[in-house]
Amino acid sequence: MTESVLDYMTRLGRAAREASRVTARATTAQKNNALLAAARALDVAREELIRANALDLDNGRANGLDEAMLDRLALTPARIDDMIEGLRQVAGLPDPIGTIRDMRYLPSGIQVGKMRVPLGVIGIIYESRPNVTIDAASLCLKSGNATILRGGSEAIHSNRAIAACIQLGLAEAGLPAACVQVVETTDRAAVGALIAMPEFVDVIVPRGGKGLIERISRDAKVPVIKHLDGICHVYIDVAADVDKAIRVADNAKTHRYAPCNAMETLLVHEGIAARVLPPLADIYRAKGVELRGCPRTRALLGADVLEATEQDWHTEYNAAILSIRVLDSLEQAIEHINHYGSQHTDAIITESFTDARRFLTEVDSSSVMVNASTRFADGFEYGLGAEIGISTDKLHARGPVGLEGLTSEKYVVFGDGHVRG
């Protein structure tokens, strides 16, 4: 293109801002029609999608992408099914826009309440997985926002093919094409431009590795809804039911190793350690989980357990590795979590009402659980219908972010000619 990247992104930004005024007032039926039409378009375009994806996969292999990256990049028939199903599910979710809550009369006679409204324009920056194009576009559209999607250059053909289906959906519903725009250039300067246009973009949601997210957070001139670390803990309290403790601690670690809500550190009260740790260690060993422990853990489980270093308590393994610490009290567990944790998801296993109550109050994480696996920290499991990510921020959205996290509220005030005295 002869146009500079900055000019190109400015053009996209301006078009998105204009389109956001249309999405903001689009009816629920219109938004759902667009989503369902896009689903049908994906179904019809299966062959084109696989062909476009094959181009990306070939380029990826030629560029030496590793197997894990190629796997994330691949569009299989099952993954196309999932995208179609995802669009239908988002269409089926209640529309949050325009809901009014807490409308009430004030002493002056005015009525005041809050109306849910879109944020405006949302920029999504992501890597490899092409299905994010559908997930992000559908959630942003349903919540009345315009979107600018900037996927990885390695997925550009797949993303373009998916975007074409979204465009068919928008057209069928009578919505402007600029409601969902895919950045067509693979120039890295496009990201820099996207995160520095507060006049056109209201919020950035980066999805990808920690390096990408940290870089974007540092340089962005607009708010960022982000997910950093997932150093999740399970604390087995002295008053825990041993069976529940073993079941949850097993599941939180071994159900899947890679997700951010998998347990990385197991904390155990010394009063119950001798009853839960040996059987748990047997399970972990049988599943090939490498154990690293504090001195008391190693005294209980044997010297094949590596010594956990200070660094281990700070580490999100995302792998079949677990650090284990035996503690003297609930207080120590809370201190450990608030010090070493990432304010993501932490669970206590206990039958004690008082200990559960204290843990819930004092652990400062986006999800705090009692007698449940950290693996439940997920938009679908929480009933949000879908999620655009899990936020480890405190402001605005915290924890799994669904439609509501992509909205804001404004005050609405009704009077009958009321004036302030």
Next chain:
Amino acid sequence: MTESVLDYMTRLGRAAREASRVTARATTAQKNNALLAAARALDVAREELIRANALDLDNGRANGLDEAMLDRLALTPARIDDMIEGLRQVAGLPDPIGTIRDMRYLPSGIQVGKMRVPLGVIGIIYESRPNVTIDAASLCLKSGNATILRGGSEAIHSNRAIAACIQLGLAEAGLPAACVQVVETTDRAAVGALIAMPEFVDVIVPRGGKGLIERISRDAKVPVIKHLDGICHVYIDVAADVDKAIRVADNAKTHRYAPCNAMETLLVHEGIAARVLPPLADIYRAKGVELRGCPRTRALLGADVLEATEQDWHTEYNAAILSIRVLDSLEQAIEHINHYGSQHTDAIITESFTDARRFLTEVDSSSVMVNASTRFADGFEYGLGAEIGISTDKLHARGPVGLEGLTSEKYVVFGDGHVRG
């Protein structure tokens, strides 16, 4: 002091972070006791407060502060009464912390809900008015947060004297002194340090002139809850009741000129302009309001109305000046507001249900009103009990920010040994 400003601020930050763990779990009674004890301490310390303030006023005069600034700086007996009353009111507000909402069973059998929690540590940066010390400290404490207060150097003696009363309150309630810390140095580097400590400070609330707020927003490494412009509009629809229109347009402009929620631009549908503008102009002229209008306004009101320039539509006068524009339609009014406005507060005067509904949906401002004066956009008038400011941001807090805006929510999950399948 021999300590560097950065070291000093780091010490304050670390102490605030530790204290925030105590404020987060402080009981409602403890927080209220601290507030009421601080109120009593202020009442006892009236003479010291006036003496400390006299020092600031003398210095201010010596340094050539203007009358408006000196007026904002002054602590009168009535203003001390207001601070005492403010503390009692905040003590009387419901405690938002720990409230749990939307707790419900999900298909997996877990229960999920949201619990309101403090943000952590809040940094407040403000100018001249010493009463902000009490307003900010009380709202932050009630919402379970630790606070670092950085007032203007011109008010340092007053702020120290007020802080001493807050300290007495904290001590009486058994809360650590670091729950509320006043920055003791007048070195400007303290502000730079305060806004760049994400490890110790969770959010910054700047209160003051636009220059201060823009500077802080640009340089902050932590989220900022901010208020920029207040370019508020009243639109008199073709279907307006003339009496209500005149009453509201008068009040919105002339009740007080300086506040951010005063009207700056009056928009009038051409179908009603001849009936409402001449009587309104008489009122404004009698009150000494300078009028600036579009050509159609001037044709109606006469040549003593100055011609409004493009710049006028963008201007927050905060003074006895009003710009007036006659328009052809509701659409044009919405476009004008979304283009020239500051997303603060905008009102429509109409008897038309359909026009009101459309205005509410399409005007993208933090407060949107029907048949009520923009002057109502205020935490007290909205029933929040108090406000720390009015946010013109979209993320997190929007509009008047009370206790809830100083909190976040975390997910709480209850199970009975539930694991993910």
